[in-house]
Amino acid sequence: MIKSVNLLTLISNNTKPVTLNQIQSPILKDMKAVDRVIRDSLHSEVTLINTIGEHIISSAGKRLRPALVLLSSGLFGPVSTQQHQLAAVIEFIHTATLLHDDVVDESDMRRGKRTANHVFGNAASVLVGDFLYSRAFQMMVSLNNMRVMEILSDATNTIAEGEVLQLLNLHNANVTEEAYLRVIHYKTAKLFEAAARLGAVMSDRYNVADEEALGLYGMHLGTAFQLVDDVLDINGDEEKIGKNLGDDLSEGKPTLPLLYAMHQSDTSQAAIIRKAIEQGGADDVPAVLEAVLASNATEYVLGVAKKEADLACAAIADFADSEYKSAMLALATFAVSRQH
Numbered sequence: 001m002i003k004s005v006n007l008l009t010l011i012s013n014n015t016k017p018v019t020l021n022q023i024q025s026p027i028l029k030d031m032k033a034v035d036r037v038i039r040d041s042l043h044s045e046v047t048l049i050n051t052i053g054e055h056i057i058s059s060a061g062k063r064l065r066p067a068l069v070l071l072s073s074g075l076f077g078p079v080s081t082q083q084h085q086l087a088a089v090i091e092f093i094h095t096a097t098l099l100h101d102d103v104v105d106e107s108d109m110r111r112g113k114r115t116a117n118h119v120f121g122n123a124a125s126v127l128v129g130d131f132l133y134s135r136a137f138q139m140m141v142s143l144n145n146m147r148v149m150e151i152l153s154d155a156t157n158t159i160a161e162g163e164v165l166q167l168l169n170l171h172n173a174n175v176t177e178e179a180y181l182r183v184i185h186y187k188t189a190k191l192f193e194a195a196a197r198l199g200a201v202m203s204d205r206y207n208v209a210d211e212e213a214l215g216l217y218g219m220h221l222g223t224a225f226q227l228v229d230d231v232l233d234i235n236g237d238e239e240k241i242g243k244n245l246g247d248d249l250s251e252g253k254p255t256l257p258l259l260y261a262m263h264q265s266d267t268s269q270a271a272i273i274r275k276a277i278e279q280g281g282a283d284d285v286p287a288v289l290e291a292v293l294a295s296n297a298t299e300y301v302l303g304v305a306k307k308e309a310d311l312a313c314a315a316i317a318d319f320a321d322s323e324y325k326s327a328m329l330a331l332a333t334f335a336v337s338r339q340h
Contacts, residue, residue: 020062020338023330026323027070030079030087034066037088041135052116052128056095064225064331065090065195071331072199072214074324075316076206083202085139089152090195092136097159097191099129104167105251147201155194162186171252173262173277180256184226185219192222213315217328220312225335227305230255231298232340234289249288252280256304258288261297269294305336 024031042053066087073083099116101107103125108118117125133156140152165183169175196218200211233248234257248255254277262273269291276284292298309332319325 018330018334020334023327023334024067026074026327027067027079030070030084031063031067033081033084034063034070034087034091037084038091041088041092041139044131048120048124049128049131052099052120052124053132055119056099056116063091065094065191068192068195068218068221068328068331069198071324071328072196072217073202075199075214075319075322075328076203076210080202082143083199085143086148086198086202087195089136089139090191090198092132092139093152093156093159094191096129096132096136097163099125099132100163104163107247143202145201148198151194151197151201155190158186158190162188162190166253169254171278171280172254173259173274175254175259177256177259180254180259181223184223188226189219189222192225193218196221210319213318216315217312220308220315221332221335224305224308224312224332227256227301227308228336228338230257231301231305233257234292235298249276249285250280250282252277257292257297257301260300261292261295264295264297265291302336309333309336 038057042050042057044050044053069083069087069090070079073079102115103117103122106117107115115125116128136152140148162183162185166187169179169183193215196214197211200206200214203210230248233255249258258273258277262270262277265273272284272287273291276288312332313329316325316328
């Protein structure tokens with residue numbers, strides 16, 4: 001186990017990429033406490049809610065969003081039980097969005113496991129997603145902090161708008177890069193932003209400037225993270241990412257690698273990409289992936305992601321050096337260098 005006190009040295013001296021476990025080393029005990037809050041708060045007298053909740057929570061991914069609550073909290077002093085609760089709230093909101101996303105996208109795999117909608121049906125998945133949203137709001141209300149409620153209610157509303165924007169863009173090959181980035185900001189980056197803001201809000205040393213700086217960090221980090229997800233959908237390792245390559249393409253989602261490749265490719269390859277976006281389906285996936293890789297689209301998108309990660313790091317440059325700040329800087333690097 002990597003000791004948290006060695007994180008700064010590890011990041012500066014280690015030639016190998018820093019792992020997520022190493023990045024989270026300052027908050028390992030806190031993450032375990034958050035897991036306990038999640039499981040305790042998930043309980044319901046309705047058995048199906050417990051069953052579906054356990055199905056998706058047990059296949060938890062990177063838990064980046066709750067980790068971000070804890071890391072940003074650590075910038076201001078010891079992490080409290082209230083911040084554990086906020087981290088759990090963020091994870092519940094994120095999990096609810098995943099349940100709803102999988103129904104909308106008709107997905108059958110996530111993180112290498114069958115999705116809840118595939119196992120239990122669409123209706124049950126949507127309703128348990130609603131339960132998680134409502135439980136999250138019960139938990140945040142109990143903290144009796146109006147700014148917390150403002151941040152999280154605004155975030156959930158913006159995420160819903162992002163979902164609708166993505167739906168409107170489906171099968172639309174004329175989406176601009178600006179319009180696509182707007183979807184990312186709304187649908188994905190907004191919850192990263194909220195998570196980072198919450199660390200400042202619950203601190204005794206709270207001030208607006210710190211909250212705004214952390215909000216910028218979270219927004220840029222979340223944008224970088226989603227852009228890399230788009231790249232991994234094109235040329236990732238299926239076993240590592242836990243889904244089939246080209247899933248976004250087969251659903252007709254016009255992601256940035258596809259849009260860039262379409263504008264950079266010759267007429268015939270551009271037509272293949274356009275047809276795939278407009279019609280969806282898996283038939284043209286191999287040809288499209290070949291065209292995208294030939295256009296250097298993945299390098300372009302990774303470059304955009306790297307700029308976002310740099311902006312995230314710049315946003316927290318004025319915070320005092322600490323193991324928590326080092327971890328947040330390392331997290332920005334991880335977001336663009338990860339393979340899953």
